[in-house]
Amino acid sequence: MAGFRQRLAGRLRRLGLWLRGVKVQWGHPQPVKVAIFEATNADYLTPLCAGAKSIVIGIPAKTLYLSWMLIGGVAWLVLRGRGVQESYFAVLLRRLRPAIVITFIDNSDLFYRVARINHTRMRFLAIQNAARYDVVELLPEKAQHIFLPEFACFGEYEKDLYTSKGAQVGAFYPIGSLRESYFRRFWKDAHATAPAHSYEYDLCVVAEASPGWNKLYPGSEDAIGRVASYAVRYAKEHGLRIVIAGKRDVSPGQERASIHQRDVELAWYQRYIGTETPITPRVRDQFTTYGLISKSRLSLALMSTALREAANRGCKVLFCNFSKDPRWNFCVDGVWSLTKDSYEEFSDRVSHLLAMSEQDYLAQSAKMSAYVMNNDDAAPTYVQLEKIIAAAVAG
Numbered sequence: 001m002a003g004f005r006q007r008l009a010g011r012l013r014r015l016g017l018w019l020r021g022v023k024v025q026w027g028h029p030q031p032v033k034v035a036i037f038e039a040t041n042a043d044y045l046t047p048l049c050a051g052a053k054s055i056v057i058g059i060p061a062k063t064l065y066l067s068w069m070l071i072g073g074v075a076w077l078v079l080r081g082r083g084v085q086e087s088y089f090a091v092l093l094r095r096l097r098p099a100i101v102i103t104f105i106d107n108s109d110l111f112y113r114v115a116r117i118n119h120t121r122m123r124f125l126a127i128q129n130a131a132r133y134d135v136v137e138l139l140p141e142k143a144q145h146i147f148l149p150e151f152a153c154f155g156e157y158e159k160d161l162y163t164s165k166g167a168q169v170g171a172f173y174p175i176g177s178l179r180e181s182y183f184r185r186f187w188k189d190a191h192a193t194a195p196a197h198s199y200e201y202d203l204c205v206v207a208e209a210s211p212g213w214n215k216l217y218p219g220s221e222d223a224i225g226r227v228a229s230y231a232v233r234y235a236k237e238h239g240l241r242i243v244i245a246g247k248r249d250v251s252p253g254q255e256r257a258s259i260h261q262r263d264v265e266l267a268w269y270q271r272y273i274g275t276e277t278p279i280t281p282r283v284r285d286q287f288t289t290y291g292l293i294s295k296s297r298l299s300l301a302l303m304s305t306a307l308r309e310a311a312n313r314g315c316k317v318l319f320c321n322f323s324k325d326p327r328w329n330f331c332v333d334g335v336w337s338l339t340k341d342s343y344e345e346f347s348d349r350v351s352h353l354l355a356m357s358e359q360d361y362l363a364q365s366a367k368m369s370a371y372v373m374n375n376d377d378a379a380p381t382y383v384q385l386e387k388i389i390a391a392a393v394a395g
Contacts, residue, residue: 028065028095029055033393035096037089037103037111041129044178045102048385052393055096057089059110065092077117086113098122100392104129104178112147119170123392125150127178127385128158131305137327140166152178152385154308155374157331175384176375180309182382183290184375202240202354204296205231206289206304207247207279209268223323223341224302225272230320230346231300232273237347244269245292245306246279298353303328311336312373316353316361320346332368335361 034054036045042056073091078084093101093114099122103111106126115124126148135143143165152173153159159172205228213220228244235242248262262281269279282288293299293310300318301307307317319330322341330337335356338349353361375381 022061022064024064024066026066028067028070028092031095031097033099034389035093035098035101037101037114038105038108041104044182045104045127048102048382048389049393050386050390052389055098057092059089059105059108061088064088065095067095070095082117083113086110086117089114090117093118094121099395100125100389102127102389106148106151106153107132107134109145112145115149116147119147119149123150124148125152125388125392127152128154129179131303131308132158132161133303133328135161135165135167136331138165143167150388152381152388155370155372157372161331173384173388174374175379176312176373176381177305177309178381178385180290180312180373180375181380183287183309184313184377185380185382186287187291187294199295199297200241201243201292201296202298203231203235203242203350204292204299205242205244206293206299206301206306207244207265207269208302208304209247209265211264211268217323217325220323220325220328221268223321223328225269226322226341227300227302227320228269229272230343231350232277233343234347234350242277243292243296244273244277244279245289246282247289249282249284298350300350303330308373309375311365311369312375314358314362314369316356316358318349318353331372334364334368336365336368 032055033052034049036042036054036056037059039056039058046054070088070091073094074084074087077087077090082090089110101115101122102125104127105111106128111124111126118124128151131154135146143162144167146162146167146169148168149170150173151158151162151169151171152175154177155174159174162169208224210221210224231242234240246262246265248265266279280288280292289306290309293306293315294313298316298318299307299310300320302319302321302323307319311317317336318338319336320338321328321330322339324341329339335349335353338346
């Protein structure tokens with residue numbers, strides 16, 4: 001009995017936190033063809049709906065829709081052991097009756113749980129947003145909670161990873177990165193009349209400021225900081241041009257303001273490189289990070305997804321894991337991966353990569369880049385996703 005009371009108290013406490021600041025509206029929205037689950041990056045997903053009636057379901061909800069049918073449906077699921085939040089969104093989706101539910105937050109526990117409840121009633125498609133080091137570190141018994149009826153992933157690597165962990169994935173679509181496909185379209189349009197390609201920088205460090213990570217992964221912050229400090233030192237010693245591509249948006253907007261604090265990023269990197277080397281701010285709609293990588297002879301980071309995407313479009317990259325934690329190693333060994341933490345090793349590898357011809361590097365990395373990130377200019381990721389969603393809408 002005591003255990004039941006504790007579980008009930010915990011659920012009521014979580015319910016209270018969820019409902020804080022939520023506007024209650026009696027009734028529910030009209031049925032739609034496509035439901036976008038979670039508002040983060042929803043502007044990347046809306047164009048994929050090709051005019052089909054859609055709705056963005058914010059998580060956490062800013063508006064709580066209520067009706068007697070909704071309340072009854074939620075109560076029925078809760079009595080069968082489901083959580084209140086997942087029950088609410090599952091019942092809301094049943095009232096909306098979409099042909100397909102899509103999300104860009106492919107590692108959302110709430111999406112897993114709602115999909116598990118409703119997957120026989122509608123399609124659920126998760127679109128991979130970032131490299132899944134969080135899945136790499138999961139034990140198989142923990143990975144079994146992953147439930148994705150359909151998963152548009154970066155490449156065959158994710159298929160191997162999720163399958164090896166015992167995750168429940170109904171169908172894999174290894175079609176590359178949606179964000180990368182948008183960047184390629186943007187870059188092609190922006191440089192339609194540009195002269196032949198030339199590099200503005202020799203080295204690009206993709207910023208990965210991680211304040212507080214040492215609490216979860218001891219030594220990880222210094223490992224990330226050393227990538228930047230080694231690169232700055234190397235550039236000074238060899239008279240090279242270096243740029244640091246900031247991760248935090250200069251104008252993040254309300255939805256992203258809490259995680260895009262540029263002053264925090266600047267203060268964090270000052271511990272490792274001072275203020276002499278500026279950090280270029282990220283401008284999201286201009287794909288600043290992607291552009292700086294494309295303008296650089298070699299780009300470096302510990303685990304950046306943007307580096308994986310860049311490798312697929314032929315850029316030279318170097319993943320540097322100086323943490324001594326093998327979970328953060330790049331997934332394919334090769335000249336593009338360095339795990340020995342010494343400046344001498346770093347200097348030798350960077351010199352080797354800069355000296356390599358682009359043809360030799362592409363020949364060595366082609367198999368890796370296609371395995372990890374399967375973007376195809378002949379069939380862009382956004383086009384393939386449009387087709388998947390259109391097929392679902394057409395029934």
